[in-house]
Amino acid sequence: MAQLSAFGYPVELLSGDETAARLPRLRERPGAALYTAIEGAVEPVATAARLIEASGAGVMQAHVHGLIVEGMRVTGVMTDKGPVAAGETVLAAGNATPALLQTIGVTLKMQSSDGLLVLSRPVERFLDAVVAGPDFHVRQRLDGCLLVGGTFGAYAPRPGMTSLYQNAAAQLARIASVFDCPAALEMDSFTLGRRPIPAGGMPCVGRSLHPDGGIFDGLYTVVMHSGFSNGAGVAQAALEDILSGTRTSEIAPFGMVAS
Ligand SMILES: Cc1cc2nc3c(=O)[nH]c(=O)nc-3n(C[C@H](O)[C@H](O)[C@H](O)COP(=O)(O)OP(=O)(O)OC[C@H]3O[C@@H](n4cnc5c(N)ncnc54)[C@H](O)[C@@H]3O)c2cc1C
Numbered sequence: 001m002a003q004l005s006a007f008g009y010p011v012e013l014l015s016g017d018e019t020a021a022r023l024p025r026l027r028e029r030p031g032a033a034l035y036t037a038i039e040g041a042v043e044p045v046a047t048a049a050r051l052i053e054a055s056g057a058g059v060m061q062a063h064v065h066g067l068i069v070e071g072m073r074v075t076g077v078m079t080d081k082g083p084v085a086a087g088e089t090v091l092a093a094g095n096a097t098p099a100l101l102q103t104i105g106v107t108l109k110m111q112s113s114d115g116l117l118v119l120s121r122p123v124e125r126f127l128d129a130v131v132a133g134p135d136f137h138v139r140q141r142l143d144g145c146l147l148v149g150g151t152f153g154a155y156a157p158r159p160g161m162t163s164l165y166q167n168a169a170a171q172l173a174r175i176a177s178v179f180d181c182p183a184a185l186e187m188d189s190f191t192l193g194r195r196p197i198p199a200g201g202m203p204c205v206g207r208s209l210h211p212d213g214g215i216f217d218g219l220y221t222v223v224m225h226s227g228f229s230n231g232a233g234v235a236q237a238a239l240e241d242i243l244s245g246t247r248t249s250e251i252a253p254f255g256m257v258a259s
Pocket residue numbers: 062063064065092093094095096114115116117192193194195196222223224225226227228229230
C-alpha cells in the first residue's frame with residue numbers, strides 16, 4: 001500500500017467488515033483488502049472497434065511478412081497483399097513483435113507467459129467490482145457472464161489435472177466457493193492466452209537501435225503486458241514521442257533495449 005501511495009495511486013485499506021459491506025455476496029472474508037476507486041473494466045474488443053470507427057482511420061487486414069528498410073529508415077511493411085509504404089510504421093504485434101523486428105536484424109527478448117481465462121454462462125448480476133484474491137481474479141460483464149482468471153503468474157496445471165478443461169473448470173469452481181453466486185456457475189468457454197511480456201517484465205516503447213549503431217527512423221515499437229489498460233495512455237505518449245521526440249514520464253523509463 002505504501003508503494004502504491006508513493007506513486008500517487010489512490011488506494012484505501014479496507015477491513016474485513018468493510019470489504020464484506022462492499023461485496024455482500026463474498027463468502028471468503030479476508031482480514032483486509034485494498035480498494036482502488038479509479039479501477040474498473042471495459043470490454044477490449046468492443047472498445048477498440050468503437051475507437052477505430054471514431055478515428056475515421058482506414059483499416060486494411062493483411063499478414064505482415066517483414067519490415068522494409070532502406071539504410072537507417074524503415075519505409076513500410078511487406079504483406080501478403082504486397083508492400084505497404086509508410087512514413088512511420090508502428091509495430092504493435094504483441095508476441096509476434098520479435099519475429100518482425102528480426103527481419104531488420106533487431107533482437108527483442110521476451111519472457112511471455114501463459115494465462116488461462118474462463119468465461120461462465122450469464123448469471124444474475126451480483127458483482128460490480130473487479131475482485132482479485134491470491135489465486136483468482138474475476139469480473140462480471142454487462143451480459144452477466146463472469147470472466148475468471150487465476151494467479152497473475154504463468155499458468156501451470158493443478159496437481160493431478162491433465163487437461164486444460166479440468167483446470168478451467170477448477171478455476172471457475174473457485175469463484176463459486178469465494179462468492180455466494182445467484183446460480184450454479186456453468187462454463188461457456190476458456191482460452192489459454194500468451195501475455196506479451198518483454199524480458200525484464202517491463203514495456204518496450206520507442207525507437208530501435210540499428211545493429212551497426214544509431215537508430216532506425218520511421219519505426220516505432222510498442223510491446224507490453226497490460227497493454228489494454230495502458231493502451232490509451234501509452235498511445236498518447238507514443239504519439240508525442242513520434243511527432244516531437246519528447247518522451248513523457250509515462251514512457252521515459254521503457255525504451256527499447258540494445259540488441
Ligand atoms: C490471460 C491474459 C489476461 C490478460 N489480462 C489483461 C488485463 O486484464 N488488462 C490488460 O491491460 N491486459 C491484459 N492482458 C494483456 C493484453 O492482452 C496485452 O497486453 C495486449 O493485448 C497487448 O496489445 P497489443 O495490441 O500490443 O498486442 P496484441 O493484442 O497481441 O495484438 C497484436 C496484433 O497483431 C497481430 N499480428 C501479429 N503478427 C502479425 C503479422 N505478422 N501480420 C499482421 N498482424 C499480426 C495479431 O493478430 C494481433 O491482432 C492479458 C493477457 C492474457 C494472455
